[in-house]
Amino acid sequence: MTSTLPPPSFERKSSEIGFDLCETLWKRRNGLGKHADQNWVPRCFTFHGSILCYYDEEHFDDADPSRPRGRIDLARDETKASFVDVQKQGAPTQFLVVLQIFVLGGIERKWKMCANSKGQQQRWFEALKFFDGPPDVDVGQQILDALSIGGQQTPRSRAKTNTFNKTFRQLKRNSIDVFAANSSSNSFEEEQHKRTPELLFFAVNVAMIIARAGDNTFFWTSVVLVNILLFKALKTSLKKEVKAAVDDDEDEEPGLVVDRSSNKSVPAAATIPRAKPKAGSPLEEFLKAPNQGFLSAAGCRELAKNLNCFEKLPHSYWNGDGTIFNVRMGPNYKKTGLKKPSKTSLYDLYAVDFVRTEERIRESRDVFKPPEIPGITDVPTGHSYIPPMIITSCSMPVNEPSLFNSTDDGPSFNVVFYFVISESTRAALKDMDSAPPAVRLLGEWCRRAENEPQFRGRFKCMCILDEIEKLGLPTPIPGYNGKPVLINKSGAFFRRETYIEQTINVHLFAYIAKKALYSIQPRFPKMCLNVGFTIEGKEDDELPECMLGVGKLLHLDPGKVDDDLGLD
Structure with a gap:
């Protein structure tokens, strides 16, 4: 099948605007848009490092780089790239590249992109294929970063530590869930809770088969009984979910002190700089003195007295x-x-x-x-x-x-x-x-x-x-x-x-x-x-x-x- 849609125009060289790749590709719409007649639209795609973005606009010159329509960090998500050289129904070209994004072992979503040439398809496939598989979590290095001497960390080490903390908390929650499921005191109750959807499915199907063989009175009796069963099962399930949510939130109560020392990965005042004191001002000289920096008590007091003594810094x-x-x-x-x-x-x-x-x-x-x-x-x-x-x-x-x-x-x-x-x-x-x-x-x-x-x-x-x-x-x-x-x-x-x-x-x-x-x-x-x-x-x-x-x-x-x- 040959597309009747006009091919999208290409962008200028990626190196000129600071990206590894920056080109126009056809993007298959997601959600309800994929059922539209025109479900393939030209989008500007950019790729830099491990960050893949696409924009509403076809040309990068018309796009706002800070507001992509879609964004994914391939280094932090489990992904798999593949390509197809056979024309798919409705696709504008035969040069298809598919990016699968996995969450907890299952496919969460797909990004389908059509290139305009074999060469363009190969460029994007090789760039995305490099990040195939689960994210690389260097736990040992993150622990060393978290325990670095003096608590001084680089922005990269702080990011690694933050990733480690999130991973550790998730593993901890999973361990607690597994322990609870295998506990001798709660195993039967938990197993029954897990099997509730299967039991409901079986009961409803059996009820429909039996009702079909009976008369009209028997049919409506079966409907009432099935609804009662569903109501009780859902009510029980809802109570368990509410209880679990309350239990999870107990340590988040405003007045309760919880030890989160393992999560303190970033020193305060480390993410954005102060503006500079006016050059040659007494404030600048004061802050240069030993032990008088702006994070000291004396520096803090002095800054409060000089509200307008600064030079704007972006x-x-x-x-x-x-x-x-x-x-x-x-x-x-x-x-x-x-x-x-x-x-x-x-x-x-x-x-x-x-x-x-x-x-x-x-x-x-x-x-x-x-x-x-x-x-x-x-x-x-x-x-x-x-x-x-x-x-x-x-x-x-x-x-x-x-x-x-x-x-x-x-x-x-x-x-x-x-x-x-x-x-x-x-x-x-x-x-x-x-x-x-x-x-x-x-x-x-x-x-x-x-x-x-x-x-x-x-x-x-x-x-x-x-x-x-x-x-x-x-x-x-x-x-x-x-x-x-x-x-x-x-x-x-x-x-x-x-x-x-x-x-x-x-x-x-x-x-x-x-x-x-x-x-x-x-x-x-x-x-x-x-x-x-x-x-x-x-x-x-x-x-x-x-x-x-x-x-x-x-x-x-x-x-x-x-x-x-x-x-x-």
Whole structure:
């Protein structure tokens, strides 16, 4: 069969744009699209290292490299490449290349691609065939990397360690499942649970055969009995699944301390650099002094006094200025609605981390080792429930959100802010009765948020884009610049020995909000984003509000995130 479709055009040489291969291939559509009349479409494919991507566009010049339609790392998945030189029905050419992707021993999906010549088919087949088989997991080297002297790891070694940890946790879960299935006390129950689908299948078929041989009354009696059997079986199965889910989540309760020391593979502040202090400034000279780097207590305090003393560095961060945010003012805010600039933040920014993960980070210490800052984290605040450090971690979806298939997890950009208590706040805590209302409100939130969801839901996030009018954003978005968002059901609270962590799961935000965030991802490298957090004040004795902590994110580039953690 000869295709009537016009052949797609080729791209320019791959070496000119930094790829091992970059060409146009025919791609067979997946999902419902494979049943369409035109189920083969020309796509631009790129291959670099072990990363295979394809784009909506036919030409690479028209595509956004940071937003492929499909992406797979062949070094991290079990795959098998094959080719066919026989014309398949509906295929545009006879030069077919098939990539099979396996999960737990079974084929999860296939990528079918048609080349336009025998030579092009051979190039792509040889490139993909090189990665055939299961991923290569060098466990010994990963253990050495995880235990490297001083905890200093390269981005590549951190990625290997992260892969090892995920593999180890999966093996551990599998071992527990096997043990439970073979336990003498539970073996019969587990075996019966596993055989439930087979028993249902057998019972339904037997019932249909018997019913067919009987009269009408016997038929409907059989239908009722089969439905009763199915209902009881499904109810029993559902109870077991709910119980298993509850058991799995018990160690994820916000107030329960779980030892995850084996997962602390990445030092805090290792994934994104700070911007540079202005050349020749007193701050630059101060930070050059021995033991006065920006990760020291003295350096942290000095940086908090020099909020504007920096030179912008692409894909970096700096301390944010809390006074640019408008917050609630009293008295009688409910009537007046008055807002004015906040006073200086209660906590100073210590560091930021920015990484991409295949699953959202549920708690920062699952990936990062919490900072230990002599002179700050080891000095009590005078109130056991108010910590010297507050961590705020935010997980944003990488992929375009779906209106009909919402999920609370998936590939994520994770931003982690580490804030340390300011000298002025520490001084105010010495006499809580005379402390400013915002400090007293902070104390109430730290004390009550762990056990009172409504009070925990007073945590607010606010974002201000610098020079937003120059970014050309869609009309609704600028109107929300600086507007607060209450973190209620999308947040979780963790109390640890030297810090409190408040998480924000953007996967749980409304569809429109997620869609807006996704739409501006390509503009991230042009943005200077001020991200601030505060506690909502309601009554007069809780006002005026004051920013809890603020960080300034400078020209974040999603394309650099994988390199930061060495995921590829």
